[in-house]
Amino acid sequence: MFTGIVRGMAQVESIEKKQDFQTHIVRLSGELSQGIEIGASVAHNGCCLTVTQIDDELVTFDLMNETLSATNLSQLSEGDYVNIERAAKFGDEIGGHNMSGHISVVAEITQVIETPNNKTLWFLLPLDKMKYVLEKGYIGLDGCSLTIGEVKGNAFNVHLIPETLNRTLFGRRQVGDKVNVEFDPQTQAIVDTVERVMDNRLKNA
CATH class of the missing domain: 2.40.30.20 (Elongation Factor Tu (Ef-tu); domain 3)
Incomplete structure (x- = not known):
């Protein structure tokens, strides 16, 4: 679950394109990466993605064809930025409204x-x-x-x-x-x- 309170922007360091599939490596620093683990949910421009690999500040996410066709993430190029929100934790202040990370x-x-x-x-x-x-x-x-x-x-x-x-x-x-x-x-x-x-x-x- 997310709250819609974007904490900052992160730069897309690299994009590996395959058939109906992409891997994005994003640089997350400071509070954006604090305590992050493989399997964590992170919203990119509001779209919930799962962490698949961590190399210091470089965090990897896989995007399936459905995600690419339904969102603006398919339009990203290396060097572009995305809005980032980490998943809400129990007890966090809900400053925005409940969001699922599923783009309509x-x-x-x-x-x-x-x-x-x-x-x-x-x-x-x-x-x-x-x-x-x-x-x-x-x-x-x-x-x-x-x-x-x-x-x-x-x-x-x-x-x-x-x-x-x-x-x-x-x-x-x-x-x-x-x-x-x-x-x-x-x-x-x-x-x-x-x-x-x-x-x-x-x-x-």
């Missing part, structure tokens, strides 16, 4: 609005996924737990403070970039349940 869909950044003290980003989603996007609700974007601002058609925005911009990839994101999305699981469960109940009522009417 990829959104595209369509507009970046900069102001002196913050930045607003607009995202485009498939229309059928917008039922999970509610104003003032939670959403996970590249592993960050964020509050949804405005919702218009199949687009929504978030407002980012300087701390988020400095600590995460959002300080570098541009129009056209693809971002991993994890919908709030409680919102998704409620929407899906209501839809199922309504469908059953219509069938039995």
Whole structure:
């Protein structure tokens, strides 16, 4: 389980590409690597990956084809950075919201609005996924737990403070970039349940 509080960014040192499979070696330092062990879960841009090898600060992760096709991790090149969050531990403060590390869909950044003290980003989603996007609700974007601002058609925005911009990839994101999305699981469960109940009522009417 993750909380959506990204602790920092890590550089991808190398990528080994095979058929329908990739191995990423990422440099984790400081608190990002503290107490890390083989088998540990680490979120990369919000996607839960498992540690397979450790060589000092160089930590290895394997990515299956499903992960590559469903996330923006397939677009990484050596030297790129990813948002990193270590798995939550029992007793940790939950500063964001509960996240599983399972990516729901990829959104595209369509507009970046900069102001002196913050930045607003607009995202485009498939229309059928917008039922999970509610104003003032939670959403996970590249592993960050964020509050949804405005919702218009199949687009929504978030407002980012300087701390988020400095600590995460959002300080570098541009129009056209693809971002991993994890919908709030409680919102998704409620929407899906209501839809199922309504469908059953219509069938039995």
